[in-house]
Amino acid sequence: MDQFDEFEAHRDHLRAVAYRMLGSASDVDDALQEAWLRLARADTSGVRNTRAWLTTVVARVCLDMLRSRTARREVPLDGPLPAESPDPQQEAMLAESVGLALMVVLDNLTPAERLAFVLHDMFALPFDEIAPILGRSTAAAKMLASRARHRVRAAQSPDTDMARQRRVVDAFLTASRNGDFAALLDLLDPEVAVRADAAAAPPGTPSHLRGAHAVARQALAFSHRAAHARTGLVNGAPAILVAPHGRLTTVMSFTFTDSKIMSIDIVANPQRLSQLAIESA
Incomplete structure (x- = not known):
């Protein structure tokens, strides 16, 4: 050979x-x-x-x-x-x-x-x-x-308390809207990571972020879009749905460890969005 x-x-x-x-x-x-x-x-x-x-x-x-x-x-x-x-x-x-x-x-x-x-x-x-x-x-x-x-x-041993997860996601959205950096840090695991698909990460912005401070800063930048966001369910788990003028454009789903946000997955690709089971909470 x-x-x-x-x-x-x-x-x-x-x-x-x-x-x-x-x-x-x-x-x-x-x-x-x-x-x-x-x-x-x-x-x-x-x-x-x-x-x-x-x-x-x-x-x-x-x-x-x-x-x-x-x-x-x-x-x-x-x-x-x-x-x-x-x-x-x-x-x-x-x-x-x-x-x-x-x-x-x-x-x-x-x-x-x-x-x-x-x-x-x-x-x-x-x-x-x-x-x-x-x-x-x-x-x-x-x-x-x-x-x-x-x-x-x-x-791989995430927090499975749905009510607690929903409270954390609600608090994350509220802190993002209010520009409350300290509150965001309190919700995030120190090693939190964000992954965004290509449609969610415009040219010149990273598709991956690591660390509570970097993710909190990104959440503050998200605050102008938070007015169009609401909490909902994605594949049965609490998530943030961004829908300006009633049209869903972005989904943020979360994983949790010890009541802290461990990771955030941001999806804006229309094909991927169409494959998600999305419910308004």
């Missing part, structure tokens, strides 16, 4: 690793292209496990990309995939399997934590193989994964 066939045989696995590391369809394509170039340049005659070797290469590429990221726009996993994707339907299914809540908490991890957690907990790579990728000891790699695991578990 030549190098190209070897790479293609493992492409689905490598794409899955890169998705969970990067959370951006365009970045995944870049990472796989770089991994292919490294394979093409390398002497792999002594490589006994090509899949493991390529996994390590993709992980190193993704780690470099995570470390070099700035506050630029990204293509969220739940947004439209690039037209050049080899199998958009397959990629969309993969993106759905990752889940928004998990991607939000992964976005909040450091690059090293994210790599250790993804490779070990999701792909069962041993820590003694993860450690050299990170340039850390095996014990340090275990500690990074443990910290990440703790945060992931906290995010």
Whole structure:
């Protein structure tokens, strides 16, 4: 089997690793292209496990990309995939399997934590193989994964008290309308994250935000639209519906941990809005 066939045989696995590391369809394509170039340049005659070797290469590429990221726009996993994707339907299914809540908490991890957690907990790579990728000891790699695991578990054990969630969402909308920065901070988890689809994030604005202060500032900027907003239910959970002149344009849905807002998903794409179960409260 030549190098190209070897790479293609493992492409689905490598794409899955890169998705969970990067959370951006365009970045995944870049990472796989770089991994292919490294394979093409390398002497792999002594490589006994090509899949493991390529996994390590993709992980190193993704780690470099995570470390070099700035506050630029990204293509969220739940947004439209690039037209050049080899199998958009397959990629969309993969993106759905990752889940928004998990991607939000992964976005909040450091690059090293994210790599250790993804490779070990999701792909069962041993820590003694993860450690050299990170340039850390095996014990340090275990500690990074443990910290990440703790945060992931906290995010996957959300507050399920619907009445309490509704009060928090009502308070968030009121604080946004009133420009009450302190009240917003009190409602947000310190590690809160916001993800907006392309339609909700105009050119020049980030599609991802992290941290209570950054999210509270964005909520204050939202105050001019809050006059057209009301609370409602989206897929059975409390949410904010923005409907100027009675036409729904934006939905903000929330996840909660310990009565605090842990993540906010902002949807404005008409196709995505049409797929949501929306009720006025």
